Amino acid sequence: MRLVPSCSENHEQLSRDIQYHRGARSLAAGAWFRHPEETILEIVNTGGVGSSWVSNNWQRIRTQEATYTTGKAGMVAMASKDLHLAQALAEETCTPMPVLSFLIEKALPDLSANSLTS
Numbered sequence: 001m002r003l004v005p006s007c008s009e010n011h012e013q014l015s016r017d018i019q020y021h022r023g024a025r026s027l028a029a030g031a032w033f034r035h036p037e038e039t040i041l042e043i044v045n046t047g048g049v050g051s052s053w054v055s056n057n058w059q060r061i062r063t064q065e066a067t068y069t070t071g072k073a074g075m076v077a078m079a080s081k082d083l084h085l086a087q088a089l090a091e092e093t094c095t096p097m098p099v100l101s102f103l104i105e106k107a108l109p110d111l112s113a114n115s116l117t118s
Contacts, residue, residue, distance in 0.1 A: 083104050
């Protein structure tokens with residue numbers, strides 16, 4: 001039994017968490033539900049049911065992205081590099097990683113176009 005998640009599992013969970021919180025931000029900005037982003041994150045984190053490392057550190061992630069030495073594009077480039085390294089390792093070890101492939105194919109273009117937290 002493996003107690004520590006693999007790198008690719010960490011990246012997959014992080015990507016899902018980011019998409020989840022980007023969706024919550026979209027909900028916050030929606031015409032019928034207008035609430036500040038902070039309120040939405042507070043709701044998500046209530047009782048720990050919907051909380052995650054990403055929701056608990058969302059503002060820190062946004063600040064890091066905004067102040068990253070190579071800007072938002074640099075953060076996306078780093079995520080892309082990590083995902084592609086994980087994919088190369090999976091291919092080298094003949095380990096099927098359909099979720100990782102899906103993230104590279106479907107989520108990475110969105111990250112490239114919109115940044116991590118936009």
